Amino acid sequence: MVTGSRRSRSDPVATHEWVVVLDVCAKLVLLLAVSRVALDPGWGNLEGKAPGTRAITYPMLAFLVPLVYAVRRPAAPYPWLADLFITLPAFSDLLGNRIDLYDRVTWFDDAMHVVSTCLLGAATVILAGSAHATFPRRLTISVAAGMTFALAWEVWEYCAFVTRSGEVGTAYADTVGDLALGWLGAATAAVLFELANAPRSRKVPPSPPRPASAHRSGAPIGSDG
Template identity: 35%
Template structure:
């Protein structure tokens, strides 16, 4: 996969975040912490490439960067922002649920591809990816609560929504773990 794919995903995400933060009068972006997202999303998107670069320097190997894995890790951020830009979270009741399932599948597939070659046996990779997905889902929900639920309009429904989001995120991670483990077992 080409370097252009993760760069395009990053640029499209940042442009939408900038519009959401600095273009006045767009109601669908109100009270959704886009200022925090404008800082945190690009940083989170660049963690995996930065860690890979540091690790590859230490190993002094000249293997090609895993642009496909980087793209999978970055894709959920673009999907989240695009869903807000298209007003899908408010227009489609199940959009948030689908996002937690699919985005955790993409995110943990990318992470699984990055770490998978060094984890044996392959069933342990499936469990590790699932566990990482659950931990990341908890972190994500804590971040959502802190940035826009605790003082916002969604506090009354937050508990039920959070339980569903954690379940769907972990399920997406589980499927990712199984898919990546099966794929790496074949190679």
């Protein structure tokens, strides 16, 4: 049951049916894609880019939240939006390589670093229950989580294939740039929550004072007292 759909439309963590559909579809397509990549790395344009490791780690990331909820069984509603945000980076990386956007579009890799870190930072804010917290708290959580994910990704790339690829000569400069883009994405997530919360934070103007009753004794109007 999509319990979050009963929340206000301005709620940044409200869950709607389309979020559930997108999350499930992204996971199914991801599983199909990693299975194909594991059998034929050329299909995903991942030759020399650790296709086997991606086929293992991407499903682990995409099913992290379902696993935690299956084990812990918390009373809170399932965080479909956060789960979708965690699934999309793995899905988009495979899709981008499959249609060769990383090689054909010069800015695509930089954009993916910003967007992916933004999504992961936003997911962490939601999972931490801080979607409606103060901006400094959301910024702290998002940047801490986003930079941790960004660093983990760079270490993963370095260990998995960079040292054995033609990118080793430019790896250092690329890593520093990617980490900077990761910070930008994480900070953007906090700003987007601030914008999403803006309608909720607007103060409702006070109601005009009611006129004093002609019968302060509480007797009904028109009675003889």
